[in-house]
Amino acid sequence: xxxxxxxxxxxxxxxxxxxxxxxxxxxxxxxxxxxxxxxxxxxxxxxxxxxxxxxxxxxxxxxxxxxxxxxxxxxxxxxxxxxxxxxxxxxxxxxxxxxxxxxxxxxxxxxxxxxxxxxxxxx
Ligand code: FES
Numbered sequence: 360x361x362x363x364x365x366x367x368x369x370x371x372x373x374x375x376x377x378x379x380x381x382x383x384x385x386x387x388x389x390x391x392x393x394x395x396x397x398x399x400x401x402x403x404x405x406x407x408x409x410x411x412x413x414x415x416x417x418x419x420x421x422x423x424x425x426x427x428x429x430x431x432x433x434x435x436x437x438x439x440x441x442x443x444x445x446x447x448x449x450x451x452x453x454x455x456x457x458x459x460x461x462x463x464x465x466x467x468x469x470x471x472x473x474x475x476x477x478x479x480x481x482x
Pocket of ligand 1: 416420
């Protein structure tokens with residue numbers, strides 16, 4: 360997992376070509392690495408098509424509008440890749456999102472629009 364996280368952090372995704380190299384380096388089969396890679400939605404095998412916006416769907420965020428925020432993010436015309444996630448560790452500041460690895464709490468649709476406007480071309 361740490362290797363896959365590292366590759367994705369460095370490249371934005373885990374290319375298929377890297378699977379064999381990772382498997383060999385860790386003395387695992389390619390199937391084992393591929394299995395982990397495809398099991399967790401966090402890992403991407405293709406580069407993202409723009410800034411990555413993660414929107415929390417877990418309970419604390421859901422109870423204060425997280426689902427509406429996700430729907431807004433998916434339909435506001437943002438040119439970013441919207442990923443639903445389950446807890447960003449910002450439960451006390453729900454609803455929470457993470458944009459390009461930067462967490463934001465107490466988010467609203469209006470604040471999200473501002474945030475996406477600031478990301479230069481995300482909207
Ligand atoms: S439930 Fe959303 S950050 Fe924890």
